Amino acid sequence: MSLMGYSLITYIPISISNLSSSSCFHSLYVSIILIISFAFLNLTAVQASYCRTSCGNIPINYPFGIDDGCGSPSYRHILVCSDTGKLEFRSPSGRYQVHGLSYSDPHILITDPFMWNCQDRDHFRATRPFSLDTSTPFSLSTQNDYLFFNCSEDKVIVEPKPIFCQRFPDRCDSSCDTASYLCRHLPNCASALTTSTSCCSYYPKASESLRLMLKYCASYTSIYWKNVGDNPPYDQVPDYGIRVDFDIPVTTRCLQCQDMSKGGGTCGFDTLTQSFLCLCGQGNVTTHCKAQDVSSHKKVGVIAGTVTGVSAAGTIGVGAGIWLWRKVRAKAPVTCGVQTNENRLF
Template sequence: MEQTLFPSPHALLILTIFFFFLSPSIADQACQKSCGDIPLRYPFGSGTGCGDPRFHPHITCNDHQQLTFTTHTGCYPISYIDYANQVLYITDPTMSTCSCNQPSKGFGLDWDAPFTFHGDTIFALLDCSSASPVYSPNGMFNDRNNSSRVALCDNRGLPICGFLYGCKPIVSLNIPISGCCVYTPVNFGPSFEMDLEKLKCGSYSGFYSFNGRESDADSWKYGIAIKYKFAIDNVYPSWCSSCEQSGGVCGYSGPLDSFICNCPPGFNTTTNCFFGDSFNGASKFLPNQKSWIWLAVGLIFKDLKF
């Protein structure tokens, strides 16, 4: 007579508890250590629950593994992050360069986001109308209380206009160089917005380095350099450093966005990916998922009844 194997109530309880804990751990494997070719470190994360909540949803990793910077003016690919100097570099597909001149609506930062323009960023407004307010002595930029007015154009940037207007795409349009205005918006703070429609300009160009060839606009590094800051003292959080050193990814969870350390293969802790007390300076790693699986299987088979 053929015998039938069936688990006892005790084994079923073990199995239920096992899958109860296993399922969340798999679901929590959302925090990636990179997005495409760009490494991800605090304060940035690959999605909701990863990194610092103040930087989400400003910076996210989309389904195509493209790290993206989002403001109210659009979504912009991030090309590189300089973690040592806390600078991220973005590109605007609508921006004009020496190889392509195209219309654009402009660019702006969200006033409540933890970002400012890096001092190396230079914007050049192109094809501006003679009636553009950028040529007014009083300018048109106002602070949030409308208490001051400043000029927008930097006369020291005239050589830059000359180099840009020497590029073939712009030369072919036969537009006057007088329609160019160069300025560095870093002085205007994070609330600055470049609305080309209000400025009566057709397009803009942005770059953050002459790349050692100031007179060759085709060699400049086009894009926008943006500074970020994650604390008043700007000191790297020790709790996040401990998490990353143990192989985890810093994240947050719960209604208060409390800190969590997302550990491989998906366990969340409130400290790091080490567990238990430290004996003689040695720490133990959190058991991996395979260890839990073999432990559960062993207990179930041990308890099987024939």
């Protein structure tokens, strides 16, 4: 069995029956040490593995991680790399494919397959409201616009926003604006809706208000304003999707860990205590990779996916070694070879 480039010794035959008891005992002792040594060698090699830095063509940098123990614990289990190599965003309402991730202007762009799109035209499918976990450091961007279709005018205030706000300035935010620019200029399909379909724009301040709107509207879609780098006011164009903003927590320890002059480690955390760890090729430390105490802070099982591999090989090897050591000591001296069923290795 091979793991991380090392071979795990699971069976060392000792069947030379003409050796003395002391020689046999010494051979068993050496065998047990080899088993335990190779097992721990595998543990160290696995736990010191670096975190994956991409999923598909999307880079994965701090504060995110797709392996548990990588990045910031505040963003733990948020991003998932699927079996097909697609990056997905996890929220209480489901998992959504990520189409863009920016660190310079911190935001994630995702798409919701349940939302209305140009191909649907006047056929509105059953949908569900997108929601965020309020305990995470994410927020719906103000660059999002939400369009709602065929809303009940008995339950929803469907009016041109400028006119409604003049009449009811204190209730201005409760209006679903039928005079919206986007309703009249749907991106990529301006004429997708017929005149019999109503459209209005409303920005929900919370998931609950979005759910209430969908109770009385046939469907909805999200449009965000994409930066294209041109001169204002033509530097943004509308496109379908949901922009989710996030913060990058900057800490001295992480900056020190990432400093190339100090070893260029990867910022991570202990999966049990969530305390900071600098992940290095030689092990995990609490400062930086060139610290003198690199080997003294090695922790097994920091990165997801390594625990299973370790337990399947290393733990069995160590357990077998310890069991055998106790067995031999309890029955020493014993001659080599299989004398009874009691001292068989397998």
